[in-house]
Amino acid sequence: MTENDNASSRPTVADGTSSAAIEVDRLVKLYKQTRAVDGISFSLPRGSITGLLGGNGAGKTTTIAMIMGLVLATSGRVRVLGHRMPEESAAVLGRMNFESPYVDMPMRLTVRQNLTIFGKLYAVKNLTDRIAELADDLDLTEFIDRANGKLSAGQKTRVALAKALINQPELLLLDEPTASLDPDTADWVRAHLERYRRAHNATILLASHNMLEVERLCDRVIIMKRGRVEDDDTPEAILVRYNRTTLEEVFLDVARGRVNGVQEAAR
């Protein structure tokens, strides 16, 4: 299924009636001659976990950055929690959060200091209690007064996740949240995200290269390739459509231009 096949059935930004957490409408991003994102549209219902899949350069990070307002779209529209982005970002930035391998937390500051600062930026009430709660939930207590730069990769990821959850966001944007983590820590992070979604009915959009992660967490998958939406459905429906048993096989099919395991050019 292509983006265009789905376009007519999806709610658009223009109708303004949807209660979707994210609505992306014909979004385009051009970098000089490169079309990083090429007219994508999708709508994510509140409380859903959606995986944004695609190879390097597929446009996942650019799409997430446009949703956050960190990158301005060339054309098209984005609506987050009912508000136009970036024009009405002041109304939503306090209700969302993100984690990305492209940003770090200040290295010289301790975990507690970092969380205190971000808690104040997000105007978190009872901040001391919230930090204690996060430290408990994410197992940060042991190193909460250690400088962020002195933590292991797994510990840093948990701290970044604590920062992303400090304001109990309704919408969480995650760019490769378990990249460079060992399987045990990655599994632990996924379990926490699942619990958080259930507890807060939060919407999560995550970009990932990890197909197992997407299969386990996501109730919907958007596959991107060369800036376009190549497919958009539940993981189960996608597996059936591609006649595959894992999303990894589907990913390879899409990346290599195969349909049902057959090279497109050979058909």
Next chain:
Amino acid sequence: MTDISLHRGISVLRIGAMILRYWYLLMSSWPRLLELLYWPALQVITWGFIQYYIAQNASFFARAGGTLIGAVILWDILFRGQLGFSISFLEEMWARNLGNLMMSPLKPIEFLLSLMVMSLIRLAIGVIPMTLLALIFFHFNVYSLGLPLIAFFCNLIFTSWSVGIFVSGLVLRNGLGAESIVWTLMFAIMPLACIYYPVSVLPGWLQYVAWSLPPTYVFEGMRALLIEQTFRTDLMLSALAINVVLLVASFWAFLALLRSAKKNGSLLAGGE
């Protein structure tokens, strides 16, 4: 940080959070603290001895006691004020933390206000000991300038913020490849601001350029005070008027560069 059109509802809590962030950083790193003290101290000692030597050999400088060392202190307010602003900004680039801030409810104006406060704090740490050194070793009491010192200080700090805002915007747009501008741009106005010599020394056409810079009025005002014992209110008001224009222009430029960075996608890159 919100889009550029939204600056209403400035939050003191968010500004305070950013100041706390830089304060934590400063207190966690003795090299950062030492750097604040080291250069100003070196400057005042070097120029103090030069002034002392010249005063022994030239009647003008003997009469105009303190013009050199006073100029050094005021120049340091200008230069350190800008560095204090810009280095705090660079800390975010070096830490790759800008994306976190841009995605938070922090607004550009709040971010800039916190950088201004930090420039004052950093300036106090560096310049107050410098003025004490000048007093102890060279018997030059900058505080004896009295109320005019406040006028000099305000005008210089406003200029330093304007330059700081502008160069921070350049780094935001162009990445750390533009970092050297932070350290060098102020030196471009050094010969034109007539720190150590009067404006009349410059060629006629260059004097017009010099008078477009607020620090020129401050240094002329300082010389008028130390040599002629006259406080030139007119000079201070002219400097203030130009500073207002510069501050507005630099803020506008920062927002334009921020918008350009968002168009260009350079906020996530953040590197070279």
